[in-house]
Amino acid sequence: MFVRYVRRGGVADDQPAQFPALKRRLVGRATRFGDICRGARGAIATLCQDFLLDGCTVLVHGHSPPVLDALRLAATRGKRLLVLCTEGRPDGAGLRLAGELAAAGVPARVLLDSAVAYSMGQVDVVLVGADLVAETGGVVGGVGTYQVALVARAMGKPVYVAAESYKFARLYPLGQKDIEQGGGRDVDFGDVPVPAGVDVEAPARDYTQSKYLELLITDLGVLQPAAVSDVLLHL
Template sequence: MWRRSASFILDQRCQHDAASSPKPETLYLSPPQTESSCMAAFADPFNQNPHPNPNISAYYQTRAAHTGVVTNDWLAQAQAAVGRHPDDIPAPEADLGESDSGKPFSVTQEFNNWRKQPDLAEAVAAIRALAAVIRASEATTMMELEIELKKASDSLKSWDTTSISLKAGCDLFMRYVTRTSALEYEDFNSAKSRLIERAEKFGEISYKARRIIAMLSQDFIFDGCTILVHGFSRVVLEVLKTAAQNKKLFRVLCTEGRPDRTGLRFSNELAKLDVPVKLLIDSAVAYSMDEVDMVFVGADGVVESGGIINMMGTYQIALVAHSMNKPVYVAAESYKFARLYPLDQKDMAPALRPIDFGVSIPSKVEVETSARDYTPPQYLTLLFTDLGVLTPSVVSDELIQLYL
């Protein structure tokens, strides 16, 4: 229903543009701006979250458009038409020249461009957008640059305040880039180039994280095992893809993933790899848990306690798995480590998502529209991250070392 909304169509059109021309200049045709600062760009309604609907988190507003069941296939075709892998698109560089030449540079815009690549995680898109900010910056002092970067990351974060990986990615980028001896260079330009170098490196690391995780987790997938998967996680997909390429024989149970049918998409992907896959409705998890050998989930965010915040339903799957002594593995890139510490389910900003029940709901009936839940660390077995295979308690260790 909401996929048919104007935002969906608009997004689709944007995607058409993005796919057909690597330089989506049309998107820059925003009303004239008085200054080129990112904050001003952000204040501009066009660059903001296109449909600031208070009931739907920005992530779910646009992400569905990018990666909807239909969109995915369609996008593949579009990419084929372009004939290039989206990651090779030197879009930012092209944009750079323009914004240097007086065009307003918008970090949110940049971010949205990057985000349109289905394989690119939100946080990585943010990291790349921030790297572009450094490149496009006209600051002449280090302090100025830092303030500009800070503003950019703030505006990115406020684009979707409920997104954990976005916030974590921005924070980590700031940490990684600014915590460097580069700031002691005497020459501003060399310092800036050093920053850019670091930013690129961080983007590269983040981009490769998924590969690393896939390699690490191969030891845990054994022949003849049955894996339960919940939600559409690109990391988990990569893990299973690699396992299939390594000629491992395994079976996957996919939950349906209501309301946005992420499980359907996932099973679709797996079927393409010739992996035996079986779909379950979300409520059949406990029923089929006895034939499951391990549970594999991704994560929206990994919090300080070592628990994860993930798509609604992860918590109950973890509970069931825990009570049946099945291992629960989480595949998550380290840029999803967030300095958050929810004490219980309600102790975080809820990400809302509309639910299509197929029939009209009486107005007096309230609908729980929260899209995520929090799984406490005691129900998780291991976390596969690009830092290695970690127990939940190590997450806090890593976070303390990163932030203190």
């Protein structure tokens, strides 16, 4: 996202003498991007407060800065929340988030990824971030987001996505295989080694269709997933 923003409008220049000016332009864009990120996260955190009620239990998946900011803000406003953080294997994203929440005085528990359905009954809302918001209104997020949304829908729990508007993109994923995964990831299974001749499938991201999402909470406001295509016309 950072590179896409910094390169917006073109950066190519055939005249070497123009390099200093080009460098200044790129540095300026990078600085503005940082300001935009901070402003977007602040706006999202504020809007999330309408959905984080005092005494509620929130299930979160992954390590999302907007989600973290929203939960911290709720705590500073005196809201008593219990946050269930899925562990987020294999990189332990949920463990890191739980640690940051605890440091901010927000009660947090780490939940096994395999125990999402088991614990969903005590959850009031699901709050997740996104790596990308597709024109379809669906989101690409850390792997496991899709299954969390499926369980939430089956049990009648709302799923809210906290995402910055610069993550909106003109993409139409048709399924999980359309998601770019990047390089392979190492998975630590502890004392149990992977048997010889057995491969490990460890995708980094998955795609959640808009029909499983209640609302998108963005710096542009609270949106229905179906509104993303219209918003993209003006970005």
